[in-house]
Amino acid sequence: MSTYFQPQKYPAAEFASTGATGEALPVVVVGAGPVGMGVALGLAQRGIPVTVLEAADQVSFGSRAICISRHSLEVAARLGFGPELEKIVLPWVGGRSFYRDEQVLHFEMAHGEHDVRGPMVNVSQSEIEQIMTDTLLAHPLITFHWSSSVAGILRSDEDVTLDVDTAFGARRLRARWVVAADGGRSRMRELAGIRLQGNSYQGNYVIADIHWESTLPAERMVWFDPPSNPGSTIIMHQQPRDIWRIDYQLDRSDDAELETQEDRIRDRITRHLDWLENDVPWTLEWHGFYRAHALALDDFTHDRILFAGDAAHLVPIFGVRGLNSGMEDAETLAWTLAAVVHGTADESLLQAYSAERRAAWQQNVDNAGKSTLIMSPGSHGYRTTRDAVLALATTRPEFGHLVNPRQSSATHAHLSPLTWPVAEGTTGLLPGDPMEDRRVRVVTADGSVESSLNRVRGTGFAVLGVGVDAAGARMIAAHASALAMALSPESVRAVVVPAPGAVVDAAADLTVLDDPDGVLPTALGASAGECFVIRPDGLVLCRVRDLSLLGDVHDHLKTATAPTLGVVPAHTETTATPDDLLRENVWMGLSEALDQAEESDREGFLTRLALLLGSRSGLREFEEALAAAAHVSGKVCSGTPRHSHVDA
Template identity: 55%
Template sequence: MYFTPRRYAFTPPPEADSVVVVGAGPVGLALALGLARRGVRVTVLEAGDSVCAGSRAICLSRHSLEVLERLGVGERFAELSLPWTSGRSYYRDTEVLSFDMPSGAGDAHPPMVNISQSVAEQVLVDAIEATDGCEVRWRCRVVDCTRHDDHAVLEVETPEGPVRVRGDWVVAADGARSTVREALGLRLDGTSYEGRYVIADIHWPAALPTERRVWFDPPSNPGSTIVLHRQPDDIWRVDYQLQPGADPEVETDEQRVRERIARHLDWLGDDRPWTLEWTSLYRAHALSLDSYRHGRVLFAGDAARLVPIFGVRGLNSGLEDADVLAWMLAAVVDGEAGPALLDVYATERRDAWCQNVAEAEKSTLFMTPGTRGYELTRDAVLALAGRRPALRELVNPRQSSATHSRTSPLTLPCDAPGLRPGDPVPDRVVRTSAGTSSLNSLRGRDFALLGFGVATAELGEAVSALAARTGVGVRGLTTGAGGDHPAVSAFDDVGGALAAEFGAGPGEVFAIRPDGLLFGRLPDFSGAADVADLIVTGGHR
C-alpha cells in the first residue's frame, strides 16, 4: 500500500490523568494536542496499534487548516497536501457544472486541500510524540465507562490484562461505534440513507488537474455516480455508488472493484497502468446524540454525531469539535472557567451538526437519491442544468465551510452590519513591520482583541485587564498606532479592506475566541468586562 503505517508497542497507561481521551482517530489526536499545547495533561487510549488505513476523509477545508495551524502542524500539512479550488460535474458525458470555491490573495489558506486521513493522523501522532504532557497508549481498548460526580472510570483491555484508568474528564472520541456511548446507554438519533458507495484509493500517474470531478450516470457505469479526487503522490480516490439491492460482499470483491474502476478510466481515455491500493464501503448517516456532555464525560467527532461525507463535513466538523473543546476544557481544568462552559460546548456543537446536516442533506439526496422519484427529479435537473444556469445551484456539491455559533450564550448581542457574533472570523493575510503574516498567526491560540484604528497602548491595557480578570491568555491586534505593548501586534489594513469586509467602524474592537469565532463587537473597552464574565461563567451572567 502507498502508506505503510508505523506499528506502536503497548506501554501501560497511567492509573489516572487530568483528561483521558478515548480513541486516537483524527479528532481525539487533535483534541489531545490542543489540550497539551495549553499545558493540560492528557492520555489517549487507542484500541489499535497504528493510525488508520486508507484515505477516508481526504478533503480538509480552509477552516480545518486554521485549526491545524493552531495546533502547530500547519506547515507539515501544507507540505504533504494538495490544494484545490474547483470542480466539475457531468451528466452522462456532458459537463453540467464547473465551480470555483472563493479564493483570493488575501486568504491565508486555500479553500480545500486533499490529504489521506492516514497521513493526517500520522502527522498528529508525530506532533504528540514531540509534545510534553500528552501520550498515546496503543493497544488499550476501552470496554466500559462509569460516571461519577467528579471523575469517570474506564475499564481497559490491554495485552497485559485488564486495567482501570480514571479521568477527571473523559472525552469519547472513539468513532461511529463508540463503546463509551454504548456504556453510558446513549444512542444516536436521526436519518440513515439507503445509498452505499464503494470507495477506493488507486495509484495512477494521470495528468488530470487537481479538482473534484463527479459523473452522474456515466456511460462507463450507467445508473451510478462516480467521484474522483486527486491526492498527493499520484494516488486518486474513486467513489462510486452501488445500485439499490446490490450485494455489498460481491461489490467489494477486489476483482469486481477493479473491473468497475477500469471501465471508467478506459472511458476517460487514459490507458496508463494503475494499481488498487485500498477499498472500503460507505453509507451516509445524519445521526447525533442529544447532548455531547454527560457530567464528566464529553463526546467529540463521530462518537458524538455522524454527517454524510458528501460536502466533506465528517472530519472537518470533528476538527471543529476538537478546536472548541480544547480551549473550553483547558479553561475548566485550569480553574479559569466553571464546568458550565462545557455545556456551551455541547450546545454549540449540536447546533453545528444541525447546520451541517441542513447543507449535507441536499448534497446527499443528490448523490444518493433514496427513491425512484428523487432519482427522476435529479436526472431531470441534471439534464437541464447544462442549458439553464439557475439549475446549476442544485448540482453544486456545497463543500464544507466553518459553522457559526450565533445562538450560543457565549456571544454579546450586536445588530451592526458585517460580521455577527458567533461568526467565524476569516483568517486574512496582513502586513506588519516585520513582513507578511496573517490574523491567526498574530493571534496564536489565545483570545484576541482586534482593534480597528485603536492605539496600541490603549488596546494593550484592555488586553492586560481581560487576561488578569479571566486568567486566560489574550493577544491584542490593531490597525492603529501609538505606543508599544508586548501583548499587542500592529498591522496595516491596506485601504481599510479588512474593516470594510468585517463591517468594523473606527475605534471598534472585536473580541475573538481561541477557536476563531467572534465573541462580540465592542464599541468601547467597557464591553471587555462582559467578555470576561461570559468566559468565567460559561455564558450564565
C-alpha cells in the same frame, strides 16, 4: 511503483492502574483519530497533562477523509502540526460535474488575494493522523497508550473510572474528565448507554484508492449515469503522489457484499478509466464501503464524559464535512475544557460546547442533506427530479447550481449561549462568525513585515480594535492584559489597526497592524473604534463599540452567558441568487409532492401541475418550456467521453 502510505505500527507499553485512593488523571482521551488527538494537543498546549488510549496499534489505513478545508488547516496551525501537514497536501479550488457525457456544472470555491490558504486541499486521513501522532509523541504532557481498548466505565460525581484491556492484561484508569472521540462505532457511547438520533440515507457507496499516474486536473469530478457504469454516480479526487480516490454508488438491487470484492471493484474502475481512454497502468491500493448518515447525540456532554467527532455526530460524506467538523469540535472542546480544568470557568462552559457543536452539526446536515438528495436520492420523487435537473442542466446552465456539492466551510455559533448580541442592523463580520486567516502587515521597529492574522492573534483569545487612536489602543491593551490574568494560562493578545493619521506605537503587550488603506476594517465591515474579541477557535465572541464593555468578557465566559441587550446576529448561509433559491425550492417542493402523490396518479399530477403553471405564463413562454423539456427528454447519450470538459 506505488507511493501509497503505509502506517507505522507501535508497540504496546505497560502502564500501572490508578487506584481509587490515588489522584485521578486530569483528562483521558479515548480514541486517537484526528479529533481525539486534536483535543489532546489543545489541552497540552494549555498545560494540562493528557493520557490517550487507542485500541489499534497504528493510525488508520486508507484515505478515508481526504478533503481538508481552509478552516481545518487554520486549526492545524493553531494546534501545532500545520506546517508539517501543509508540506504534503494537494491544493484544489473547484470541480466539474457531468450528466452522462455532458458537463452540467463547473464550480470554484471562494478564494482571494488576501487569503493565506486556498479553499481546500487533499491528503489522506491516515497521513494526517501520522503527522499528528508524531506531534503528540514528542509532547512531554501527552502519554500515548496503543493497543488499549475501554472495556467498562464507572461514573461518579467527581471522576470516571475506565476499565482498559491492554496487551499486558486488564488495567484501570481514573480520570476527572474523559473525552470520547472513538469514532462512529463508539465503544464509549455504547458503554454510556446512549444512542445517536437522526436519519440514515438510502444509497451505498464503494470507496477505493488507486495509484494512477494520470494527467487529469486536481479537481472534484463527478459523473452521473456515466456510459462506463450506467445508473451509477462516480466521484474522482486526486491525492498527493498520484493516488486517486474513486467513490461510486451501488444500485439498490446490488449485493453489497459481492460488489465490495476486489475483482468487482477492479472491473467497475477499469470500465470507467477505459471510457476515459486511459492507457496508463494502475493498481488498487485500498477500498471501503460507505452509507450516508445524519445522526447526532442529543447532548454531547454526559456527566464527566464529553463526546466529540463521529462519536458525537455523523454527517453525510457529500460536501466533506465529517473530519472538518470534527476538527472544529476538537478545538472548541480543548479551550472550554481547559478553562474548566484550570478553574477559570464553570462547568456550564461545557454545556455551551455541546449546544454550539450540535447546532453546527445541524448546519452541516442542512447543507450536506441537499447534496445527498442529489448524489444519492432516496425516494421516487427525488430520483425523478434529480434526473430531470441533470437533463435540463445540459442545455439550461442555470439548473447546474442545484448539483453544486456545497463544499464544507467553517460553521458559525450565532445561537451559542456565549455569543454576544449586537445592535439591530449591524452588518459585516458578526459575533459567532468565524474570522478566517488573512494576510496582514505588522509594524515593527524595522518597518512593517508581512504576517497573517492567525499568527498575530496566536492560539488563545485576541482583542482586535479597528480604527482606534492611541488612547483606544492603550485601553484595548489594558483590557487584554486583565483578561489574560483572569483566564491564565490561556493567552490573550491585543491587536489594533490605527485610525487614519493616528500614531500608535507597538509594544510588548500590543501588536499594531500597518493597514493605511483600511483593507481589514472594510473586510470586517467595521467602522472606526469598533473592537472584536476572538475566541481561541477563531470564532468572534463579541463586537463592541464601547471599549469599557471589554471588562465584562471574563464574567460572561466564566458562567457561559452573554449579555441580553441587543439582537441575535443574523446569518445568511448561502450566496445564492433569488432565482437560484427559487429553483431550489421548486426542486425540493416538487420532489416532496411526487413522493406524496399516488403511484397510479403521478402522470396525472404532473399534467395538472403543468396546466396550472402554464395558464399563469404567456403562450410563448409555455411553448418554449415544452420545447426545452421535449428536447432534453429525447437526448440519447453517445457513449463517447468528451475529454475537453475534464482536461481544461
